[in-house]
Amino acid sequence: MLKSLFLNNPNEIFNIFLLHSRLRDEEVEGVKAYAKAHGSRVNNLKISDESFNEAPVLFHYTREMYFRLLAYKLLPEDLDRILYLDPDILVINPIRKLYDSDFDDYFYAAAYHDIVSIKEINKVRLYPYKIDAYYNSGVLLMNLELLRKEADEREIYRFIEENRQKLVMPDQDILNAIYAKKIKDLDEKLYNYDTRYYNYYIFASNGKYDMGEIINKTVILHFCGKKKPWQKRYSGKFHSLYKHYEKLAESE
Numbered sequence: 552m553l554k555s556l557f558l559n560n561p562n563e564i565f566n567i568f569l570l571h572s573r574l575r576d577e578e579v580e581g582v583k584a585y586a587k588a589h590g591s592r593v594n595n596l597k598i599s600d601e602s603f604n605e606a607p608v609l610f611h612y613t614r615e616m617y618f619r620l621l622a623y624k625l626l627p628e629d630l631d632r633i634l635y636l637d638p639d640i641l642v643i644n645p646i647r648k649l650y651d652s653d654f655d656d657y658f659y660a661a662a663y664h665d666i667v668s669i670k671e672i673n674k675v676r677l678y679p680y681k682i683d684a685y686y687n688s689g690v691l692l693m694n695l696e697l698l699r700k701e702a703d704e705r706e707i708y709r710f711i712e713e714n715r716q717k718l719v720m721p722d723q724d725i726l727n728a729i730y731a732k733k734i735k736d737l738d739e740k741l742y743n744y745d746t747r748y749y750n751y752y753i754f755a756s757n758g759k760y761d762m763g764e765i766i767n768k769t770v771i772l773h774f775c776g777k778k779k780p781w782q783k784r785y786s787g788k789f790h791s792l793y794k795h796y797e798k799l800a801e802s803e
Contacts, residue, residue: 553582554800556642557589563647565591568626568633570618572598588803598625616722619688620707623698631696637689639774641789641796646770649742652692658702658733659726660692662743664775686734688723689773690743744769747776749788 556565567586569579574597583593602625603614618625619635626633634650636642652660663684710729726734737743740752740760752760765772772789774780780793 552636552638552640552642553585555796556646557591558796558799559643560645560647567591567593568596569593570596570598570622570625572600572615585803596625619691620722620725621704622693623695623702624704626695628699633693633695635688635691635693636771637773639779640689641772641793642770643766643772644768644770649692649737649770652735652737654692654694654697654735656697657735658694658698658730660735660737661686661688661690662737662739663687664739664743664745664748683731684736685727686723686731687743687745687773687775688726689775690737690771692737741769742771744772745775746772746787746789
C-alpha cells in the first residue's frame with residue numbers, strides 16, 4: 552500500500568500516523584525508514600491497553616478496533632483531518648483531491664458498495680438502526696475537529712453492549728449504525744473500488760468503466776474480503792498489479 556501511495560504521488564510529503572499496541576520496535580523502525588526513504592514521515596503512536604479499560608471487547612476483535620473509531624482522541628489535537636487506509640489497498644492515482652474533499656458538517660467521508668444484496672442484508676442485520684447504505688470503513692476521511700466537538704465514545708460503548716450478538720464487523724457496523732447520517736458519500740469506483748466486482752462495475756456502467764477507466768481514473772483499489780492478493784492461491788482480476796507493487800516494495 553505504501554509503495555503504491557508514494558510512487559503515484561511523487562510530489563506529496565506524507566505525514567503518517569501508525570497507531571498500534573503490539574508492534575516490535577524493529578518493525579516500527581523498518582516502516583519509519585521506508586517512509587523516510589520516500590521523503591515522508593511515520594509517527595509512532597503506541598497505545599497502552601489501559602487506554603481502553605472501560606471498552607467492551609468482542610470475540611476475536613480486540614481493543615485495536617477502537618483505534619479507528621476513536622482516532623480523534625488518540626491523534627494529536629492540532630490535526631483537523633486525516634485519511635485512514637486499510638493495508639489491503641493499492642493507491643494507483645493521485646490522492647490529493649480526496650484528501651482535500653469538502654466535509655461540510657460530516658464526521659466522515661466514505662464509500663458504500665452499491666450492490667443490492669450487500670445493502671439489504673446489512674439493513675436487516677442492523678435493524679432497528681436505519682441505514683440507507685452500508686459504508687466500507689477501509690477508506691475513511693475523518694473530520695477530527697468536528698468529531699472532537701460532537702462525538703461521544705460512551706455512545707459507542709453502549710451500542711456494543713446492547714448489540715453484541717448482531718455485530719459481524721464490529722467497528723464498521725458501529726460506524727454505520729451510529730454515524731450513517733454523518734458520513735458523506737464518496738464515489739466507490741474512484742475511492743474504494745472493490746476488486747471482487749470488476750464484472751459488476753462494467754455491467755452497471757454499460758461497459759464504460761472498464762480496465763482503461765480504472766487505470767486512468769480510480770484512485771484506490773481495495774482487495775476486500777477474506778481472499779487477499781498476497782496469498783498463494785489468490786487469482787483475482789488485479790492479482791498481477793498487486794504483485795507488481797509487491798515486487799517494487801520488496802526490491803528496496
